[in-house]
Amino acid sequence: MQCTAAAGKAVAAEVASGAGVHRALSAVGHKTFIPANDLPRGEAYEAFIARTGSVPTRENSHDFFNGLIWLHYPLAKRQLNRLQAAEIKARGVQSQRGPLRDACTLFDESGAILQAPQALWDALIARDWQALFLTHRALWQKAKLIVFGHAVLEQLVKPRKGITVHVLAVRCEIPWTLDINHHNASENVANLDHWLSDTLQLDLMRTKPFTPLPLLGIPGWCAENEQLCFYDDPAVFRPARSKASP
Numbered sequence: 001m002q003c004t005a006a007a008g009k010a011v012a013a014e015v016a017s018g019a020g021v022h023r024a025l026s027a028v029g030h031k032t033f034i035p036a037n038d039l040p041r042g043e044a045y046e047a048f049i050a051r052t053g054s055v056p057t058r059e060n061s062h063d064f065f066n067g068l069i070w071l072h073y074p075l076a077k078r079q080l081n082r083l084q085a086a087e088i089k090a091r092g093v094q095s096q097r098g099p100l101r102d103a104c105t106l107f108d109e110s111g112a113i114l115q116a117p118q119a120l121w122d123a124l125i126a127r128d129w130q131a132l133f134l135t136h137r138a139l140w141q142k143a144k145l146i147v148f149g150h151a152v153l154e155q156l157v158k159p160r161k162g163i164t165v166h167v168l169a170v171r172c173e174i175p176w177t178l179d180i181n182h183h184n185a186s187e188n189v190a191n192l193d194h195w196l197s198d199t200l201q202l203d204l205m206r207t208k209p210f211t212p213l214p215l216l217g218i219p220g221w222c223a224e225n226e227q228l229c230f231y232d233d234p235a236v237f238r239p240a241r242s243k244a245s246p
Contacts, residue, residue, distance in 0.1 A: 008068055015064065022057040025067035031074065033057045033067055044093050050085035061157060065150035072189055073148065076196035080104045083205060103208040107200070110149035112165035112213065113192065117142055124167065125211055127240040129231055133217050140219045146192065152215070159216060161224075162236050166210035170199055 007028050014024030022033035032054040039048055039056040049055055055070060057063045070077050087101050097105060116124075117139045123132035147153060147165060155163050214236050216222045224230050231237050 007071060011064070011068065011071075021059050021064050021067065025057065025064075025071065029067075029071040031055065031067075031070055033070075036063070044088050046081055046084035047088050049081050062151065062154050065153040068153075069148065069150045073193045073196060075193045076148070076200060077108075079197045079200050080108050083200070083202060099208065100202070100206055103205045103210075104200075106166055106208070106210060107168065107205075108149065109151035110164065110166050111210070112148055112152070112167050112215075113146045113196070114167045114213075115144040116140075121171070124213060125169065127211075127238065129214075129217065129237040129239075133219070133225070133231055134228065137219055145218065147215075148196070156215075159222065161214075161216055161230075161233065163215045164212050164236075165215050167213050168199070169209045169211050170204070 011024045011028045014027060015021055019027070020035070022035055025031070025033040034054045034056055036056040036058040039045060043051075045056060055067065057067060084101055084104050087098065091098065114121075114124075117136075119136050120132060120139050120143055123129075123136060145165075145167075147156075149165060152163060152165055217225055217231065217237065219225065
């Protein structure tokens with residue numbers, strides 16, 4: 001099942017009526033969600049999902065949004081899970097995840113996918129916030145951004161200026177739309193899911209191919225950024241590191 005706005009609303013309605021988060025998600029999508037307490041003691045979360053196909057789920061908003069992403073992008077989520085589970089099998093669960101698992105977790109929690117004109121990409125990679133949000137502000141009308149990370153979706157329930165996504169630094173040229181009510185919405189979600197699954201491969205993820213983007217700086221994402229002083233905040237819009245002198 002490819003989830004749409006209607007499916008998301010259906011899950012929310014089930015939760016509001018008193019159903020547990022895992023029951024609401026399972027009822028709406030073709031995926032099994034189980035209570036988090038059913039995760040066997042001593043078995044890693046990612047290893048359990050890879051072994052059983054079921055997703056342990058807590059009764060909170062974080063896992064609610066995680067479940068919705070599973071319903072929207074099952075192929076991409078399974079690919080991230082495969083990478084995590086293979087790393088756990090090879091190295092075990094250690095005190096630190098290691099570079100590959102760190103990269104998978106970062107994208108899973110706070111990842112985003114961007115289609116944008118080259119000028120915006122250049123400014124983003126350079127962390128040139130002046131160019132990205134002001135000089136080339138009009139170009140954002142030609143850009144499309146999808147938030148994948150469920151932790152960011154949870155944060156957006158109560159937006160704050162410092163919310164940051166980590167954009168997958170790979171040009172995305174697949175057909176899609178931001179209008180979730182569009183008649184081709186499910187097809188567009190499916191296309192993006194296939195593209196992500198094919199893209200999130202081991203060699204790429206080892207490079208941690210992301211760049212940070214302060215989400216509320218994007219024109220239209222909040223009314224406050226219409227004021228130029230919104231961007232005069234180095235704690236959020238951090239300048240690029242200076243290169244050492246030769």
